[in-house]
Amino acid sequence: MRLAELCERSGVSIATIKYYLREGLLPPGRRVSATQAEYDEEHLRRLRLVRALVQVGRVPVATAREVLAAVDDDSMDQLSRLGTAVAALPGAARVTEGDQATTEAAEHTAEELQTLLGWRVVPENPAHVSLVSSLAALLRLGYPCEVSQLLPYGRLAAELAAHEVALVEEFEAPTTQLEAAVALTVLYEPVLLSLRRLAQAEEASRRFDTGPA
Amino acid sequence: MRLAELCERSGVSIATIKYYLREGLLPPGRRVSATQAEYDEEHLRRLRLVRALVQVGRVPVATAREVLAAVDDDSMDQLSRLGTAVAALPGAARVTEGDQATTEAAEHTAEELQTLLGWRVVPENPAHVSLVSSLAALLRLGYPCEVSQLLPYGRLAAELAAHEVALVEEFEAPTTQLEAAVALTVLYEPVLLSLRRLAQAEEASRRFDTGPA
Numbered sequence: 001m002r003l004a005e006l007c008e009r010s011g012v013s014i015a016t017i018k019y020y021l022r023e024g025l026l027p028p029g030r031r032v033s034a035t036q037a038e039y040d041e042e043h044l045r046r047l048r049l050v051r052a053l054v055q056v057g058r059v060p061v062a063t064a065r066e067v068l069a070a071v072d073d074d075s076m077d078q079l080s081r082l083g084t085a086v087a088a089l090p091g092a093a094r095v096t097e098g099d100q101a102t103t104e105a106a107e108h109t110a111e112e113l114q115t116l117l118g119w120r121v122v123p124e125n126p127a128h129v130s131l132v133s134s135l136a137a138l139l140r141l142g143y144p145c146e147v148s149q150l151l152p153y154g155r156l157a158a159e160l161a162a163h164e165v166a167l168v169e170e171f172e173a174p175t176t177q178l179e180a181a182v183a184l185t186v187l188y189e190p191v192l193l194s195l196r197r198l199a200q201a202e203e204a205s206r207r208f209d210t211g212p213a
Numbered sequence: 214m215r216l217a218e219l220c221e222r223s224g225v226s227i228a229t230i231k232y233y234l235r236e237g238l239l240p241p242g243r244r245v246s247a248t249q250a251e252y253d254e255e256h257l258r259r260l261r262l263v264r265a266l267v268q269v270g271r272v273p274v275a276t277a278r279e280v281l282a283a284v285d286d287d288s289m290d291q292l293s294r295l296g297t298a299v300a301a302l303p304g305a306a307r308v309t310e311g312d313q314a315t316t317e318a319a320e321h322t323a324e325e326l327q328t329l330l331g332w333r334v335v336p337e338n339p340a341h342v343s344l345v346s347s348l349a350a351l352l353r354l355g356y357p358c359e360v361s362q363l364l365p366y367g368r369l370a371a372e373l374a375a376h377e378v379a380l381v382e383e384f385e386a387p388t389t390q391l392e393a394a395v396a397l398t399v400l401y402e403p404v405l406l407s408l409r410r411l412a413q414a415e416e417a418s419r420r421f422d423t424g425p426a
Contacts, residue, residue, distance in 0.1 A: 011312075011353055048354040056350045079421040083414060091407070099224075119415045127410035134403040137269045140224055141261040143396055144380060152376045153401070153408050156369045161412035163365045165420055167357060183356055185413065188366070190347040192409070193402055194304070195367050197340035199374035200398065201296060202332045207378055208292040 003029070006039045010047045017047065023061050025050045025068060049179045053089075057186035063088060071178045078174050085182050091130035099140075106136035112147050117154045164188070216242070219252045223260045230260065236274050238263045238281060262392045266302075270399035276301060284391045291387055298395050304343035312353075319349035325360050330367045377401070 007014045020026040026046055029037030046068075053059040053067060070076075070084035110132045114121050122128055138145040164184060171180045220227045233239040239259055242250030259281075266272040266280060283289075283297035323345045327334050335341055351358040377397060384393045 052354050079418060082417055086410065114411065119411060125411065125414060127407045127414065130403060131407035131411065134407060138400050141265050143400055149380060152373065153405055156373055157408035157412035160365065160369055160409060161416040164413060165416045167362060187351050187356055189406055190343060192366055194340045194344035194347055195370035196373060197299065198327065198332060198338065198344065199370035200377060201338060203374040203378045204295055205292060
């Protein structure tokens with residue numbers, strides 16, 4: 001397809017597509033004349049992923065390039081490519097400060113929690129670092145942060161992950177699976193957080209609503 | 214306690230506490246001399262909540278003021294205060310653009326999902342708006358967004374909410390419960406997202422790891 005059709009089918013403007021091409025987020029089309037190039041389904045799929053990363057995930061362009069490089073890196077096996085791509089995504093934790101004692105206590109809680117869940121503890125996984133930092137914030141502010149209170153979150157995350165990995169496996173080609181895994185990691189975060197707030201409102205109204213129906 | 218002790222017990226610097234006092238995020242202490250004021254446990258608790266909002270939740274000061282005003286508004290019942298406070302928090306969705314047909318399809322999916330879950334549909338709830346916007350992004354980019362794929366997320370969110378509301382009910386006074394509900398909504402978001410990524414890594418390594426153990 002030509003650039004105009006790629007634009008139409010993806011809903012991404014020509015100016016933005018050209019920007020992604022220049023930034024190396026999208027591989028160049030197959031040149032058919034001095035001024036025209038031909039794009040295929042792979043470009044369309046990649047364009048959607050770039051859009052998910054940059055627009056929904058607010059991933060900086062340089063980071064998106066890093067994520068895509070991992071997705072495309074044939075020298076690694078599927079699992080390493082996935083791990084590297086997701087690890088390059090910006091993490092959930094938004095705080096880094098904190099005294100050493102609190103960070104150590106948070107580290108201990110994070111390890112105990114993952115061990116109870118039967119997960120391997122990988123301290124260099126950015127999600128682990130992010131978890132420790134979030135738990136340190138809870139501890140520092142004096143809010144509940146016992147392993148027993150965290151376990152339900154971990155168990156539900158495990159159920160969710162089983163569902164999500166199965167969803168990704170429905171995509172056929174290995175690279176398509178990787179692209180979907182990265183996109184869904186980013187795109188389902190706001191879905192999950194919105195549903196949590198809606199569920200809280202529903203649960204709170206069931207428990208606290210004492211007024212007339 | 215004096216300002217110095219409030220600073221020590223909260224881990225928040227005197228300059229920051231003074232800033233929060235000036236901005237009305239913290240009620241003034243009881244004046245004991247021309248230059249000194251006395252603070253109590255309520256100040257300490259409120260300071261922790263402000264910290265959770267501003268530092269972890271990255272909530273703008275004006276928004277934090279709005280959240281706290283709802284927490285303190287005696288003219289409303291507990292449920293309305295909670296709903297108003299949480300509604301004032303910044304939402305999860307990060308995209309608003311999108312054509313009308315996609316938005317309508319997303320709206321339809323969001324309603325069907327909540328109806329299946331037995332939740333009331335409240336279109337003006339910011340979390341509903343946020344959910345619709347997230348689903349619209351999935352649809353627009355051509356990623357899976359069927360009600361059947363969303364249901365597990367909704368069911369898990371409901372389980373989580375039941376656990377969370379029970380956790381909040383352990384706090385005694387009504388205002389303390391509200392403060393905890395708001396703080397935990399914000400503070401557990403990064404915990405949940407980090408655990409999801411760790412669970413995904415664990416699940417992916419179980420399914421895809423074909424190399425030597």
